[in-house]
Structures are given as structure tokens and as C-alpha cells.
Amino acid sequence: MASEKKAGRKRITINAHTPLKDILELGSVCRKCGHCCSHGSGFLTREDHRRIAEHLRISENKLKEKYLEEIEKFNTRLWRPRLKKGPGKENLPYGKCVFLMEKGGQKLCRIHGVKPLQCRIGNCTKHGEKLTLWFTLNYFLNENDPESVRQYATYLKSGGKTLKGAELNGLVKDKGKLDRILSYEILR
Ligand code: SF4
Ligand code: SF4
Incomplete structure (x- = not known):
């Protein structure tokens, strides 16, 4: 909560x-x-x-x-x-x-x-x-930088804490794009 x-x-x-x-x-x-x-x-x-x-x-x-x-x-x-x-x-x-x-x-x-x-x-x-x-979410995490998003995804996967409103699928709303970022199809 x-x-x-x-x-x-x-x-x-x-x-x-x-x-x-x-x-x-x-x-x-x-x-x-x-x-x-x-x-x-x-x-x-x-x-x-x-x-x-x-x-x-x-x-x-x-x-x-x-x-x-x-x-x-x-x-x-x-x-x-x-x-x-x-x-x-x-x-x-x-x-x-x-x-x-x-x-x-x-x-x-x-x-x-x-x-x-x-x-x-x-x-x-x-x-x-x-x-x-x-x-951290407002000044380090950068939704326009695929590498930043990937590192954040790894952080979340390993149990890192976050706040409501910073879910990955909200950060990059286009699911296809998010998948391509996470699979390194989009590098930069
Ligand atoms: S520990 Fe708290 S009260 Fe002490 S200097 Fe830091 S912010 Fe201020
Ligand atoms: S800049 Fe000032 S308030 Fe901030 S950590 Fe240093 S001594 Fe503390």
C-alpha cells in the first residue's frame, strides 16, 4: 500500500x-x-x-x-x-x-x-x-534509454523494491517495444 x-x-x-x-x-x-x-x-x-x-x-x-x-x-x-x-x-x-x-x-x-x-x-x-x-525512479531511471529500462527490469527481477506507478509495462506502454528492449533487439 x-x-x-x-x-x-x-x-x-x-x-x-x-x-x-x-x-x-x-x-x-x-x-x-x-x-x-x-x-x-x-x-x-x-x-x-x-x-x-x-x-x-x-x-x-x-x-x-x-x-x-x-x-x-x-x-x-x-x-x-x-x-x-x-x-x-x-x-x-x-x-x-x-x-x-x-x-x-x-x-x-x-x-x-x-x-x-x-x-x-x-x-x-x-x-x-x-x-x-x-x-531513484525520478532521477536515475530513464524510460527513454533502453539500457536503463533493461537494468531496471533486472533489478525488479532480483527482488528490488519499487513504487506504485513505476511498473515496467507502465514505463514502456508499447508491449512489443518493451519486449524488443528486453531481448536486446532495441539496443539504444
Ligand atoms: S539523519 Fe535525519 S535528522 Fe539527522 S541529519 Fe539526516 S535527515 Fe536530518
Ligand atoms: S550535502 Fe549537507 S545535507 Fe547533504 S549529505 Fe552532505 S552534509 Fe549532509
């Missing part, structure tokens, strides 16, 4: 097509404890690159070079703040976000006012898992 929350008088349901403004409302509660930022970082949208670079007064290229790393999922590459890992832990998938700083005993985000979209949608509430799935 889809996740729901009453925000004011409005009931929000999380599915693959929930509008961003509703997602931001659901994920807006952050106590700034720094816990999630100590173990990972959030992906940036294109708009985030510009906003964060402006905030730091550096070029977008410099931002990438100095602070970001590129990750691929479902054949889409997005950038996220680099993770700092201790010696011998370079291959671990988690680490401390490069923008997390400690000040007066508090863990704070150096770019809080312009932090990446995935950081803004939240991930530690009871909706966290669904919010993370929403981000």
Missing part, C-alpha cells in the same frame, strides 16, 4: 509520480543531527550544481573536481558530494560527506541553504525508504 501522510489538510501518497513539492513537504523534518551525512551524501540535480557552485563562489567544473564524485545507477550518472573514508576503507560504499563539518559540538552541513535535492527530500523519517526510491 502506498505511504501516506496528512500534511495540513492534504493527504500525500508516495508513488512514482508524486510531485516534487509534496515529496519536499514529506521530507522536510530534519533535526540536523548529521547522522545520515556521516554515512553518505545526497545526489545533485543539474540545478543543484549551479546553486552550490554559486554559493561556494567557484565554477561548476571546480565544484566537481574538488567536492563531487560521479555514481551510475540504471545507466544514468549523477554527482554527489564526495565521501571521506578512512585508510583501508576506500572500497566501502559509505563514508562521511565532504560538506559535513563540526562546529561547537554540532554536526552541520556547510552548504545547508543550497544542499542537494536528495538531501532536501529527507531519508530518516518513516517515509525514508520510499522517498529514496522516489528519487
Whole structure:
């Protein structure tokens, strides 16, 4: 069953097509404890690159070079703040976000006012898992890229979680085309 929350008088349901403004409302509660930022970082949208670079007064290229790393999922590459890992832990998938700083005993985000979209949608509430799935489905999965669709199909087949509205036959409505994508008749 889809996740729901009453925000004011409005009931929000999380599915693959929930509008961003509703997602931001659901994920807006952050106590700034720094816990999630100590173990990972959030992906940036294109708009985030510009906003964060402006905030730091550096070029977008410099931002990438100095602070970001590129990750691929479902054949889409997005950038996220680099993770700092201790010696011998370079291959671990988690680490401390490069923008997390400690000040007066508090863990704070150096770019809080312009932090990446995935950081803004939240991930530690009871909706966290669904919010993370929403981000993945909306920003990594690309229905116009056959390879992205194939990788998503493999993910689903191996038991990967998804949200209502992101079923394969809804993603590519033409069944013949979907079959040709999955059988590699359509490559790109
Ligand atoms: S979103 Fe992260 S920093 Fe904010 S309260 Fe949750 S765990 Fe803490
Ligand atoms: S950018 Fe800020 S909010 Fe996002 S993971 Fe890093 S420290 Fe946390």
C-alpha cells in the first residue's frame, strides 16, 4: 500500500509520480543531527550544481573536481558530494560527506541553504525508504534509454523494491517495444 501522510489538510501518497513539492513537504523534518551525512551524501540535480557552485563562489567544473564524485545507477550518472573514508576503507560504499563539518559540538552541513535535492527530500523519517526510491525512479531511471529500462527490469527481477506507478509495462506502454528492449533487439 502506498505511504501516506496528512500534511495540513492534504493527504500525500508516495508513488512514482508524486510531485516534487509534496515529496519536499514529506521530507522536510530534519533535526540536523548529521547522522545520515556521516554515512553518505545526497545526489545533485543539474540545478543543484549551479546553486552550490554559486554559493561556494567557484565554477561548476571546480565544484566537481574538488567536492563531487560521479555514481551510475540504471545507466544514468549523477554527482554527489564526495565521501571521506578512512585508510583501508576506500572500497566501502559509505563514508562521511565532504560538506559535513563540526562546529561547537554540532554536526552541520556547510552548504545547508543550497544542499542537494536528495538531501532536501529527507531519508530518516518513516517515509525514508520510499522517498529514496522516489528519487531513484525520478532521477536515475530513464524510460527513454533502453539500457536503463533493461537494468531496471533486472533489478525488479532480483527482488528490488519499487513504487506504485513505476511498473515496467507502465514505463514502456508499447508491449512489443518493451519486449524488443528486453531481448536486446532495441539496443539504444
Ligand atoms: S535527515 Fe539526516 S541529519 Fe536530518 S535528522 Fe535525519 S539523519 Fe539527522
Ligand atoms: S550535502 Fe549537507 S545535507 Fe547533504 S549529505 Fe552532505 S552534509 Fe549532509
